[in-house]
Amino acid sequence: VNSKVGFIGLGNMGGPMAQNLMKKGHSIIVYDISSSSVEELVGSGASSAESPRAVAAQVDLLISMLPNSANVMECYTGAEGVLKEVKPGTLLLDSSTIAPDVSKQVAKFAAEKGAVFMDCPVSGGVNASKDGTLTFMVGGPANEFVAANELLSCMGKNIVHCGDVGTGQAAKICNNMLLAISMIGTAETMNLGIRLGLDPKLLAGILNSSSGRCWSSDVYNPVPGVMEGVPSSNNYEGGFGSALMAKDLGLAQDAATNSMTPTPLGSLAHQLYRMMQTSGYSKKDFSSVFQFLQPDQK
Ligand code: NAD
Structure with a gap:
């Protein structure tokens, strides 16, 4: 533990997930378009960055929890997006529920930068998010699942590898x-x-x-x-x-x-x-x- 983790999207689900990561000893760097959500996490000990790009510049592990496909595209591939400054070898875990084809597309762009993108949508709802008992359905390379599993276990109790990227969705x-x-x-x-x-x-x-x-x-x-x-x-x-x-x-x-x-x-x-x-x-x-x-x- 004690590695730096990036967290983008701090809403009903993402906020409590980020809190659980800190409770398990991770230091986190957060970003959300809503400044009040960011302040809440900073109040609990997180640091913040001014864009997804600025988060990516500082981490080897990153989680996103956004509403829909368009938000995920923007967050990763936009002008201030994660992929503008992602370090080679970074593991990118997206827990938003989005189109499987969008997950596959973002994974392809991430691979061009030497990073690994996995889809990890969740089931369980707000209470399971708070209790750290979420189920994660994970799609991506099998050899990265061990690292993903270790981090996701801080927020869930049932982590299932479903197959290639997109199969979690x-x-x-x-x-x-x-x-x-x-x-x-x-x-x-x-x-x-x-x-x-x-x-x-x-x-x-x-x-x-x-x-x-x-x-x-x-x-x-x-x-x-x-x-x-x-x-x-x-x-x-x-x-x-x-x-x-x-x-x-x-x-x-x-x-x-x-x-x-x-x-x-x-x-x-x-x-x-x-x-x-x-x-x-x-x-x-x-x-x-x-x-x-x-x-x-x-
Ligand atoms: P939410 O609307 O409460 O939170 C989304 C957060 O993302 C907000 O804080 C918003 O400000 C932020 N955001 C939006 N666009 C952004 C961007 N471009 N960059 C940075 N931050 C941005 O939504 P939620 O209930 O937390 O759900 C998140 C995802 O999880 C959705 O895909 C949803 O379908 C899925 N999900 C929700 C539940 C549930 O019970 N609520 C259960 C399982 C899965």
């Missing part, structure tokens, strides 16, 4: 497509049962000990009052925003189109989450699809 968007489909299925099922006169808690209990059980029904039930400590019981605040789910479903549909893969339910899920973006649900947790589908609660 592939695993992530497949998971989120299934999650969206199962959440919509749980929401419409619960709604039907309630309208047929069933008590929601009783129905959830039956589903969760029957063949309809899934993570969305069992761990993250979308009906207010069925479970404690989930966004549905907190006015759908916190958690995983429906706008980010709409983005991930778009990535899955792009990948399905490019690979000629039929994904009828993924496509329908994408459209439903896009409709939610223009109906006042964009900032709510993705389980608010239950409310969106409830005809008498508008």
Whole structure:
């Protein structure tokens, strides 16, 4: 430990991940376009730099956690980007959920500078980010996985090498497509049962000990009052925003189109989450699809 690590993107996920790196003894150099996020980390002992390029000049290891593909492109290949000043041999780990093809492209540009770029998107959400229990899905050269694993273990408990660069993103968007489909299925099922006169808690209990059980029904039930400590019981605040789910479903549909893969339910899920973006649900947790589908609660 005690090596210098660069960290770019200090939002809901990146902020707590950077804190965990410091708790494990790493000194870090941070950058974010939001100065308040930078100040928070500096207040906890991090140093800061004025651009991604300036971070890259000072480190051999760098992590990024940004919203989307365009932000990652800008951060690495822009005029003040990481690749303008990256040192040969630097390991670049991107944990953002973005298009697999963008990960592959950035990896190619990084290789031209003698650096190694790996995609390492995460699953687990804000609580797992704070607790250091994230799952990382890693794509990139097998001989670099040991070094990546060592650093990512400071922030997660399950680090999986998926294959070549881009395969981490592939695993992530497949998971989120299934999650969206199962959440919509749980929401419409619960709604039907309630309208047929069933008590929601009783129905959830039956589903969760029957063949309809899934993570969305069992761990993250979308009906207010069925479970404690989930966004549905907190006015759908916190958690995983429906706008980010709409983005991930778009990535899955792009990948399905490019690979000629039929994904009828993924496509329908994408459209439903896009409709939610223009109906006042964009900032709510993705389980608010239950409310969106409830005809008498508008
Ligand atoms: P966020 O919006 O809270 O944080 C993003 C941060 O990046 C912000 O601080 C923003 O200022 C900064 N930023 C944006 N563009 C930048 C740039 N060009 N250079 C430097 N900084 C920039 O988002 P989040 O919830 O932390 O999510 C980050 C990524 O992780 C997304 O791809 C998301 O899909 C994924 N993810 C989120 C969750 C979750 O539960 N929130 C779970 C798994 C994966």
